[in-house]
Amino acid sequence: MDITVIGGTGEEGFGLTLRLAKAGEHVIIGSRSEEKGQTVAAKAREILGASAAVDGTTNEKAAEQGDVVFVTVPFAGQADIYRAIKDHVAEGKVVVDCTSPLATAVGGRAWQVVRPWHGSAVEQAKALVPKANFVAAFHTVSGEQLRALERPMDSDVFVCGKDPAAKAIVGGLIEEIPNLRWVDAGDLTMARIAETMTALLVSVNRTYKLHDAGFRVTGRDAWGKPGS
Amino acid sequence: MDITVIGGTGEEGFGLTLRLAKAGEHVIIGSRSEEKGQTVAAKAREILGASAAVDGTTNEKAAEQGDVVFVTVPFAGQADIYRAIKDHVAEGKVVVDCTSPLATAVGGRAWQVVRPWHGSAVEQAKALVPKANFVAAFHTVSGEQLRALERPMDSDVFVCGKDPAAKAIVGGLIEEIPNLRWVDAGDLTMARIAETMTALLVSVNRTYKLHDAGFRVTGRDAWGKPGS
Numbered sequence: 001m002d003i004t005v006i007g008g009t010g011e012e013g014f015g016l017t018l019r020l021a022k023a024g025e026h027v028i029i030g031s032r033s034e035e036k037g038q039t040v041a042a043k044a045r046e047i048l049g050a051s052a053a054v055d056g057t058t059n060e061k062a063a064e065q066g067d068v069v070f071v072t073v074p075f076a077g078q079a080d081i082y083r084a085i086k087d088h089v090a091e092g093k094v095v096v097d098c099t100s101p102l103a104t105a106v107g108g109r110a111w112q113v114v115r116p117w118h119g120s121a122v123e124q125a126k127a128l129v130p131k132a133n134f135v136a137a138f139h140t141v142s143g144e145q146l147r148a149l150e151r152p153m154d155s156d157v158f159v160c161g162k163d164p165a166a167k168a169i170v171g172g173l174i175e176e177i178p179n180l181r182w183v184d185a186g187d188l189t190m191a192r193i194a195e196t197m198t199a200l201l202v203s204v205n206r207t208y209k210l211h212d213a214g215f216r217v218t219g220r221d222a223w224g225k226p227g228s
Numbered sequence: 229m230d231i232t233v234i235g236g237t238g239e240e241g242f243g244l245t246l247r248l249a250k251a252g253e254h255v256i257i258g259s260r261s262e263e264k265g266q267t268v269a270a271k272a273r274e275i276l277g278a279s280a281a282v283d284g285t286t287n288e289k290a291a292e293q294g295d296v297v298f299v300t301v302p303f304a305g306q307a308d309i310y311r312a313i314k315d316h317v318a319e320g321k322v323v324v325d326c327t328s329p330l331a332t333a334v335g336g337r338a339w340q341v342v343r344p345w346h347g348s349a350v351e352q353a354k355a356l357v358p359k360a361n362f363v364a365a366f367h368t369v370s371g372e373q374l375r376a377l378e379r380p381m382d383s384d385v386f387v388c389g390k391d392p393a394a395k396a397i398v399g400g401l402i403e404e405i406p407n408l409r410w411v412d413a414g415d416l417t418m419a420r421i422a423e424t425m426t427a428l429l430v431s432v433n434r435t436y437k438l439h440d441a442g443f444r445v446t447g448r449d450a451w452g453k454p455g456s
Contacts, residue, residue, distance in 0.1 A: 111414060113421070154446040158428070186339060186431035193341070193428045200386070200421045203414035207454045210447050217432060218382040219441035226435045 003173070004066025006030035006059050006073065006081060009040045012098060013072035015146025016138070017044050017054060022149060023176035026053040030062030037062070047149070063088040068169060072098040072138070075114075075121055076105035082128040091131045094166045097122040097191075098138040100198035111203035113196045120191040122160070135161035135170045136191035139198045141180070142212035152178060155214030156223065158185040158194040168225050175224065183223045231401065232294025234258035234287050234301065234309060237268045240326060241300035243374025244366065245272050245282060250377060251404035254281040258290030265290070275377070291316040296397060300326040300366070303342075303349055304333040310356040319359045322394045325350040325419075326366040328426035339431035341424045348419040350388070363389035363398045364419035367426045369408070370440035381405060383442030384451065386413040386422040396453050403452065409444075411451045
């Protein structure tokens with residue numbers, strides 16, 4: 001599969017790029033600048049070895065090329081990114097929004113959030129690009145932990161979306177990352193809660209002087225696709 | 229210590245009563261009706277054995293008697309309860325609000341929330357009883373699991389509050405319940421997030437046909453009092 005990571009030059013996106021490419025996926029890093037995209041892709045290949053399939057290009061081209069498009073950008077730039085890629089996203093394409101509406105977007109604190117007009121960051125994205133098949137995920141997964149390839153992940157991913165098939169596709173990618181699990185958290189509106197949980201983790205990290213607190217969901221030994 | 233559980237006749241409150249009394253605490257169940265409080269206290273003693281110290285009385289008397297007062301009531305009745313006990317809560321008493329503002333309070337769904345004017349249910353409580361020393365906790369701990377005394381707990385408690393000493397007192401009680409841990413989630417306003425996480429668990433329970441999904445926080449082997 002061709003996986004696009006817009007914001008793949010940032011910590012979370014670069015970590016996701018490394019993990020997915022390490023699992024054997026072809027990852028296309030999207031960046032505002034084609035040159036920066038290519039530079040960061042080269043850095044990923046340097047880390048992973050020459051056999052890794054990582055390319056870099058513009059956000060627009062990356063949005064066209066990926067079968068699944070991850071968007072991992074700060075909330076302050078999220079709407080602009082979606083406006084930029086809007087005409088480059090095919091009808092029904094699975095787009096995974098990873099944005100948390102942290103108050104840093106408006107000069108506030110990272111353990112506080114703002115409330116997007118549409119309810120959540122992903123619903124704002126959906127309003128801007130209605131033709132995409134949106135899934136929200138990865139809000140509570142530490143970018144630092146994703147980047148530390150030698151360390152096993154210790155976190156569950158909350159996956160929200162309307163379309164069970166899209167969630168299963170994204171879930172399949174999550175399952176390729178060792179020790180990462182996914183929990184179907186419900187429809188897209190549940191991102192109103194899942195997105196804010198990032199801020200709770202920031203607060204916990206701050207209190208305990210950590211960088212990579214995460215959540216595991218208890219109650220079942222395995223999660224993943226409901227009914228499986 | 230004398231521990232009051234207002235709403236101790238409900239599932240969450242009764243579970244908390246059983247667990248704290250089993251740990252050796254004296255628990256006073258508060259109820260609108262003194263008789264109902266006493267009946268439910270007798271039921272707790274029946275479950276725990278005659279040595280258990282559980283009494284039942286009115287909410288008002290229970291609020292006076294407890295050194296720490298837990299309030300475990302549905303959001304729809306929360307404000308009325310605080311108005312009722314307001315004059316019976318001593319200045320500075322530690323009050324642990326466990327309310328989640330689920331949309332069921334207004335006829336909506338349990339996996340959806342309403343947004344209290346003050347930001348969170350506990351901040352609404354604080355506005356009604358400003359003299360109490362509020363802590364918010366237990367939103368994401370299954371009442372069913374609390375009641376099932378033979379089963380070990382498998383959940384972390386998010387504890388929010390302004391006063392570290394009050395959080396440590398509540399944390400000490402949590403640590404008396406085997407296998408339950410507490411995580412300091414920050415100041416009282418962080419309950420704006422922690423309270424809504426109940427709804428996310430309801431969604432997960434609904435999707436996977438469970439009753440007792442919970443959260444564990446990863447990133448440290450032990451949590452509890454920060455800096456310890």
